[in-house]
Structure formats: C-alpha cells, structure tokens
Amino acid sequence: MKVIAVLNQKGGSGKTTIATQIARGLQLQGHSVLLVDSDKQGSARDWRAVDEDNPVPVIGLDRPTLDKDLKSVSDKDYVVIDGSPQATSLAISAIKAADFILIPVQPSPYDIWATSDLVDLVQQRIEVMDGQLKAAFVVSRAIQNTNIGKEVATALLDYGLPVLDTRIMQRVAYPNSAAIGKTVFDTESPNSNAIQEMTALVNEIKTFFI
Ligand code: ADP
Ligand code: MG
Secondary structure (H helix, E strand, C coil): CCCEEEECCCCCCCCHHHHHHHHHHHHHHCEEEEECCCCCCCCCHHHHHCCCCCCCCCCECCCHHHHHHHHCCCCCCCEEEECCCCCCHHHHHHHHHEEEEEEEEEHHHHHHHHHHHHHHHHHHHHHHHCCEEEEEEEEEEEEECCEEEHHHHHHHHCCCCCCCCCCCCCCHHHHHHCCCCCCCHHHHHCCHHHHHHHHHHHHHHHHHHH
C-alpha cells in the first residue's frame, strides 16, 4: 500500500481537486485506490455523494489518529489522503501515514510563504524516516499565459523540496466535473489538456515509488 498525502494548510490550494482527480486517474490505470477525506468539512465525501455510481471509494478519517486508523483499512495499491486545512495534529498524523507528500501551491508569494510551517513538519519527518518519505510541490491553479512559472519554482526550491515538472492549470473542467461527482477523466475527451496534465501528474507521482 502506497500512501499519497495531498497537504497544505492553505484552503483553496487545490488539495481536494487534485486528490479526487489523481485517485480516479490511478484507478483508471488499473490500481486499487481508496480516497481518505481528512477534512472535517468533508468535501471529498460530498463529491462522492453526488453520484451514487462514483467508482472511487471514499472514507472519512478526520482525527489525529489517522495514521493508526489507516492500518485497519483493507489493503489497496494506493491510498490518497485529501488534506485538512490545519497544520495541526491532524496534519502531523497524515504526514506520519504518508509515503509521498504532495503539496499543491498556487503561484503567488503569499501562498508560497504560507507553506513554510508545513514544509518544516515534512522535513522533520523526512529526517526521522531517513529519506524513506518523499515530498514535492506541485504548482496548482496556474493561470494560462502568465509567466510566473520560473520565479515560483525558484522560490519553492528554496524550501529544499523538489517541484514537479507537471503544473496544474486553472481550468473550468475541474469544478465542472466535480459538480457532478466526477473527474475530468470521466467528462473530458482523452486528448483534452485537463486529462493530459492530470495523467502527467499521476505518472510523475508514480516515479517517486520506483
Ligand atoms: P482545497 O481542498 O485545497 O481547499 P479545492 O480543491 O477545494 O482546494 O479548490 C478550491 C476551489 O478552487 C474550488 O472551488 C475548486 O473547484 C477550485 N479549483 C481548484 N483547483 C482548480 C483548477 N485547477 N482549476 C479551476 N478551479 C480549481
Ligand atoms: Mg479541500
């Protein structure tokens, strides 16, 4: 079982969007997947509830015992944790449960600065785990035709974690698919930009498990 935690205490950074999309993307690549909603607001559970035929299993584990609670969950190829908006004991337990931590960050200095507490926690854990735990940033909700890319990547690299090559752009396809309890994999055409970037994200995440 490989546990991917999508974390950032900043609300609106795209955690739930990315967690739901990559869970479905992994599933469509033939893996068994469980999506864990660690946010008390229950956005991933709400998403799951919209469509009773939604093929992605979702459970809510929103207590600081998340890492222990996960042990009683039946074995899956991948568990994707949709992070909560607090850098509290709940985030710490998600960090403990994770094999790979994905930190979505919007390309703005305020959002980059706001990740520093989380990055400290993640780096402490990486040290304890002697490199067994991996973590990376992904630029999320980037606006087309803006040239903030390089500065953002440089600023993020100062935190000492890699930045994924894949960037997730701001696209209406994401909220549109979520509104009907689906993902872009179910609503867009196979060669759409949204499917291409989410597939690239899934594939890039998988390289951390090789
Ligand atoms: P978080 O879980 O980090 O709070 P969400 O995934 O809920 O973030 O995203 C916050 C809002 O932004 C939601 O309304 C969501 O639909 C929208 N959103 C997130 N990512 C994208 C994107 N790549 N393109 C367009 N809208 C997005
Ligand atoms: Mg969320």
